[in-house]
Amino acid sequence: MGGLSSLAVGIWLHELSAPTKHYVADIGQSDRAELDALVSSLRAFGAEVVLVDLRSSMAAVASDLLRYRARHDGGYWNTTGAARFVLVNELAPLMREDGCRVLAHGCVGGGNDQRRFARYSAQVAPELTVLEPWTDPRALERFPDRAAMTEAVVRHGLRLDPGSGTERSTDANLAGASHESAELEDLDTPVTRLDPRWSRWPEQAPAEPETVTITFRDGRVVDVDGSGPDPVDWMARANEVGARQGVWLRDVVERRIIGTVCRGIYEAPGLELLERAWTRILQACLDAAGRELYDRLGAALGAAMYEGRWLEPAARAARDGVDRLLDEVGGSVTLSVHRGIARVERVKVAGGVVQQTRFGSGGNRWSRVATV
Structure with missing residues (x-):
């Protein structure tokens, strides 16, 4: 590449x-x-x-990363x-x-x-x-x-990737980029020494916030502000907004497959943005037991992707379990995005969700079914 x-x-x-x-x-x-x-x-x-x-294949796997919350140490994608x-x-x-x-x-x-x-x-x-x-x-x-x-x-005369050279290396794809250098491996080096591949730092973002609406159906993204359901298109749109508004960074010390630890700096503007909306949908749609199981399976899948075990039986079984939990999970979330912060503005939830509304009625009406 x-x-x-x-x-x-x-x-x-x-x-x-x-x-x-x-x-x-x-x-x-x-x-x-x-x-x-x-x-x-x-x-x-x-x-x-x-x-x-292979952009379509990469986008499909990026969709899986979000659906299964397959993250590693420090929550990076x-x-x-x-x-x-x-x-x-x-x-x-x-x-x-x-x-x-x-x-x-x-x-x-x-x-x-x-x-x-x-x-x-x-x-x-x-x-x-x-x-x-x-x-x-x-x-x-x-x-x-x-x-x-x-x-x-x-x-x-070979063409070298713009992020790769003697002093640094960037491994990038549609879902995000990882950054490495001898300087950045030093835990005492401030993260601001990094030169992002696509993204702005929060203080470089536009003065005004922007809103973006993300729609989910059956546990998957189907639209990001009019992008349509093609993962290549909605991933590109999410990347564009997240990068412009400075929503992208994970600076972690990760535990590697071989048992060492190493600093890693990760740039994933689209997934970081989408995760804010996906978290709210999960909060609204899964009960306590379902959410606990989802988080456990997600942690297992994060390790499986990191270790190259995505095709093994345990990972397949974990995906099957999450698929059952997310059968009818969906809705839309509108975010206000500004200078590194993505704040939930509005939520509409698909399907029957028991939502407590007792406060304004003095405790006489305890719940209603929230639907789109």
Whole structure:
């Protein structure tokens, strides 16, 4: 997708005269012009390239992240883990059809993504051998650090993702972006040292608030301010509003798959905005026992997405349980969004919900059924 380590892998394999085919996936990380420039630079380099539009698949998984509240440490959205699932689930079958026998990726050795690619590949396309270049001493000798990678990428004229370079890395898709750098890994570094990919800081947002209405049906978003039900469209609209109004940031210390902890900074303007509305719908529609179960299953699904276990039986069973809870959950929420804050303005709930209205009647009328 244009990341530094992935391009370095391509250069290394080219230098070894290994026959390769490069798959560039559009998962909403950049506009089409940027991806076309990447493809052109790879072809000029002599690579065989296939550009695959996976935005619909990425948006569908983003919808699942919200529906199942599949978040990780500190409540951040599993957008990077979700992207790895989409890439393997969609590209591995295509690679198999194209006659490929090896799946090579650019993920660093020993990291979360190495395990995600391994687990999903074993489940989706077990006949493909997974090549992990950064566990190979020859690759490490050729590229001992990011400076060496950058030099080679620049020398060969390859188009580098705008968020990736020697000093920093941004892994982005339609659902959000993760930011890394040596500076940001230091817990003493203020988060304001970050350069967001899409979003404004709250103090940079417009002076006036804006309202946005989000509609849910059967536990899924079906419209964001007239976007229509296509997840690509409503995700783009939510991202636009959240980014403009500074609703996007999670700065966390996360517990990683390999047992270490590491600071992570996550930019997910659309999901952060939608979560405010989804929380109100859940509060209004689920009873206490249902909400407790939903939260437990959501935590399990957050861990499953983070660890690359989304296709395993436990995760499937957890999704089945949430699906039953959300069978008839729906309604609309209007938010007032301003400088990092999304405040609920109005709510309409679908279906029969017992809502207490005793206060104004002196306790004589205890409830009514709230409907749209």
